[in-house]
Amino acid sequence: MSHHFIHADPEKCISCRTCEIACALAHIDGAHPTLNGSNFSPRLQVVKTPKVSVPVMCRQCDDAPCARVCPHDAIVQGKHGLDVIQSRCIGCKSCVVACPFGAINVVVHEPADTGHQAMPDCETHKCDLCSHLSGGPACIAVCPTAALRLVTGADLEKQIHEKRLRTAREDAAIRHF
Template structure:
């Protein structure tokens, strides 16, 4: 375990004692290289990414790097305490437990309402995989016996940052960022950062 991984693990243990934590990016350091995006996709691929047929890999990053002429930064879930996406979900597939917002993909119906409700644009739809295969969507076509059958379309579900909860080293995006523009903070830490930035801007103006 290298120094970077050790630090992330220690930081993860610290923030898990709090109700909420999130990954924040410093746009002044981000170079838009999308290394974080690639690391996220690999961390959630569910298999040996480099030794498996590409068509059988679940490569769906849970963050997206946005680049403009002046700034670049990843867009990812803010782990809202009072999550609008969870409130909007008609089937209660989204909940805030253990300090982060999670999606129950077995319950999600891919209706896109959470995407519209998220104020940060941090949710997308992605194909659901099981055992290396895209899960078929059922329920839109009935068999002669009256049972839901495969309609020829892959099942899609809400896809968002889960802070790499199942990864020992913490969020993969933080570990690989070459400019250290990403960090894991508590909700209180983030509020303090925002308040300091507002104060600095007021002093300049």
């Protein structure tokens, strides 16, 4: 199975956070989504340091640490990446701790005050490659500098092939020196 993932180029990222806004909007239910403090929950976060800025998101790992540690198998391998089955998630945050990239967040929704004691509801948020959108990931579509691109299995095979060819040429050049 070929996993897709989004590659972020820190040389092109200008830290505008347009990708975060597009992601948050893409994951709001309703015909006329409006972002506010309670529903702004992008599946990627732009990290800015004095030397670099780049969006950080799920890498769709083949042997995903987050999936291995989930006690309820809520993180599973889907068609092109990792999917979260929200109905299985208990909000234990084991996946958050296990993710080496800090790309998973558990969002807790406090219950409405109805006079009855209720447990908060939670959702595990990670990049889902906007699998619900026919046009692909929203972040890629809006990035003004093309710092984000979708990488497929075919793209990886092509890169590997090109690297091997380059290595072979360099080795041949050294032998003829």
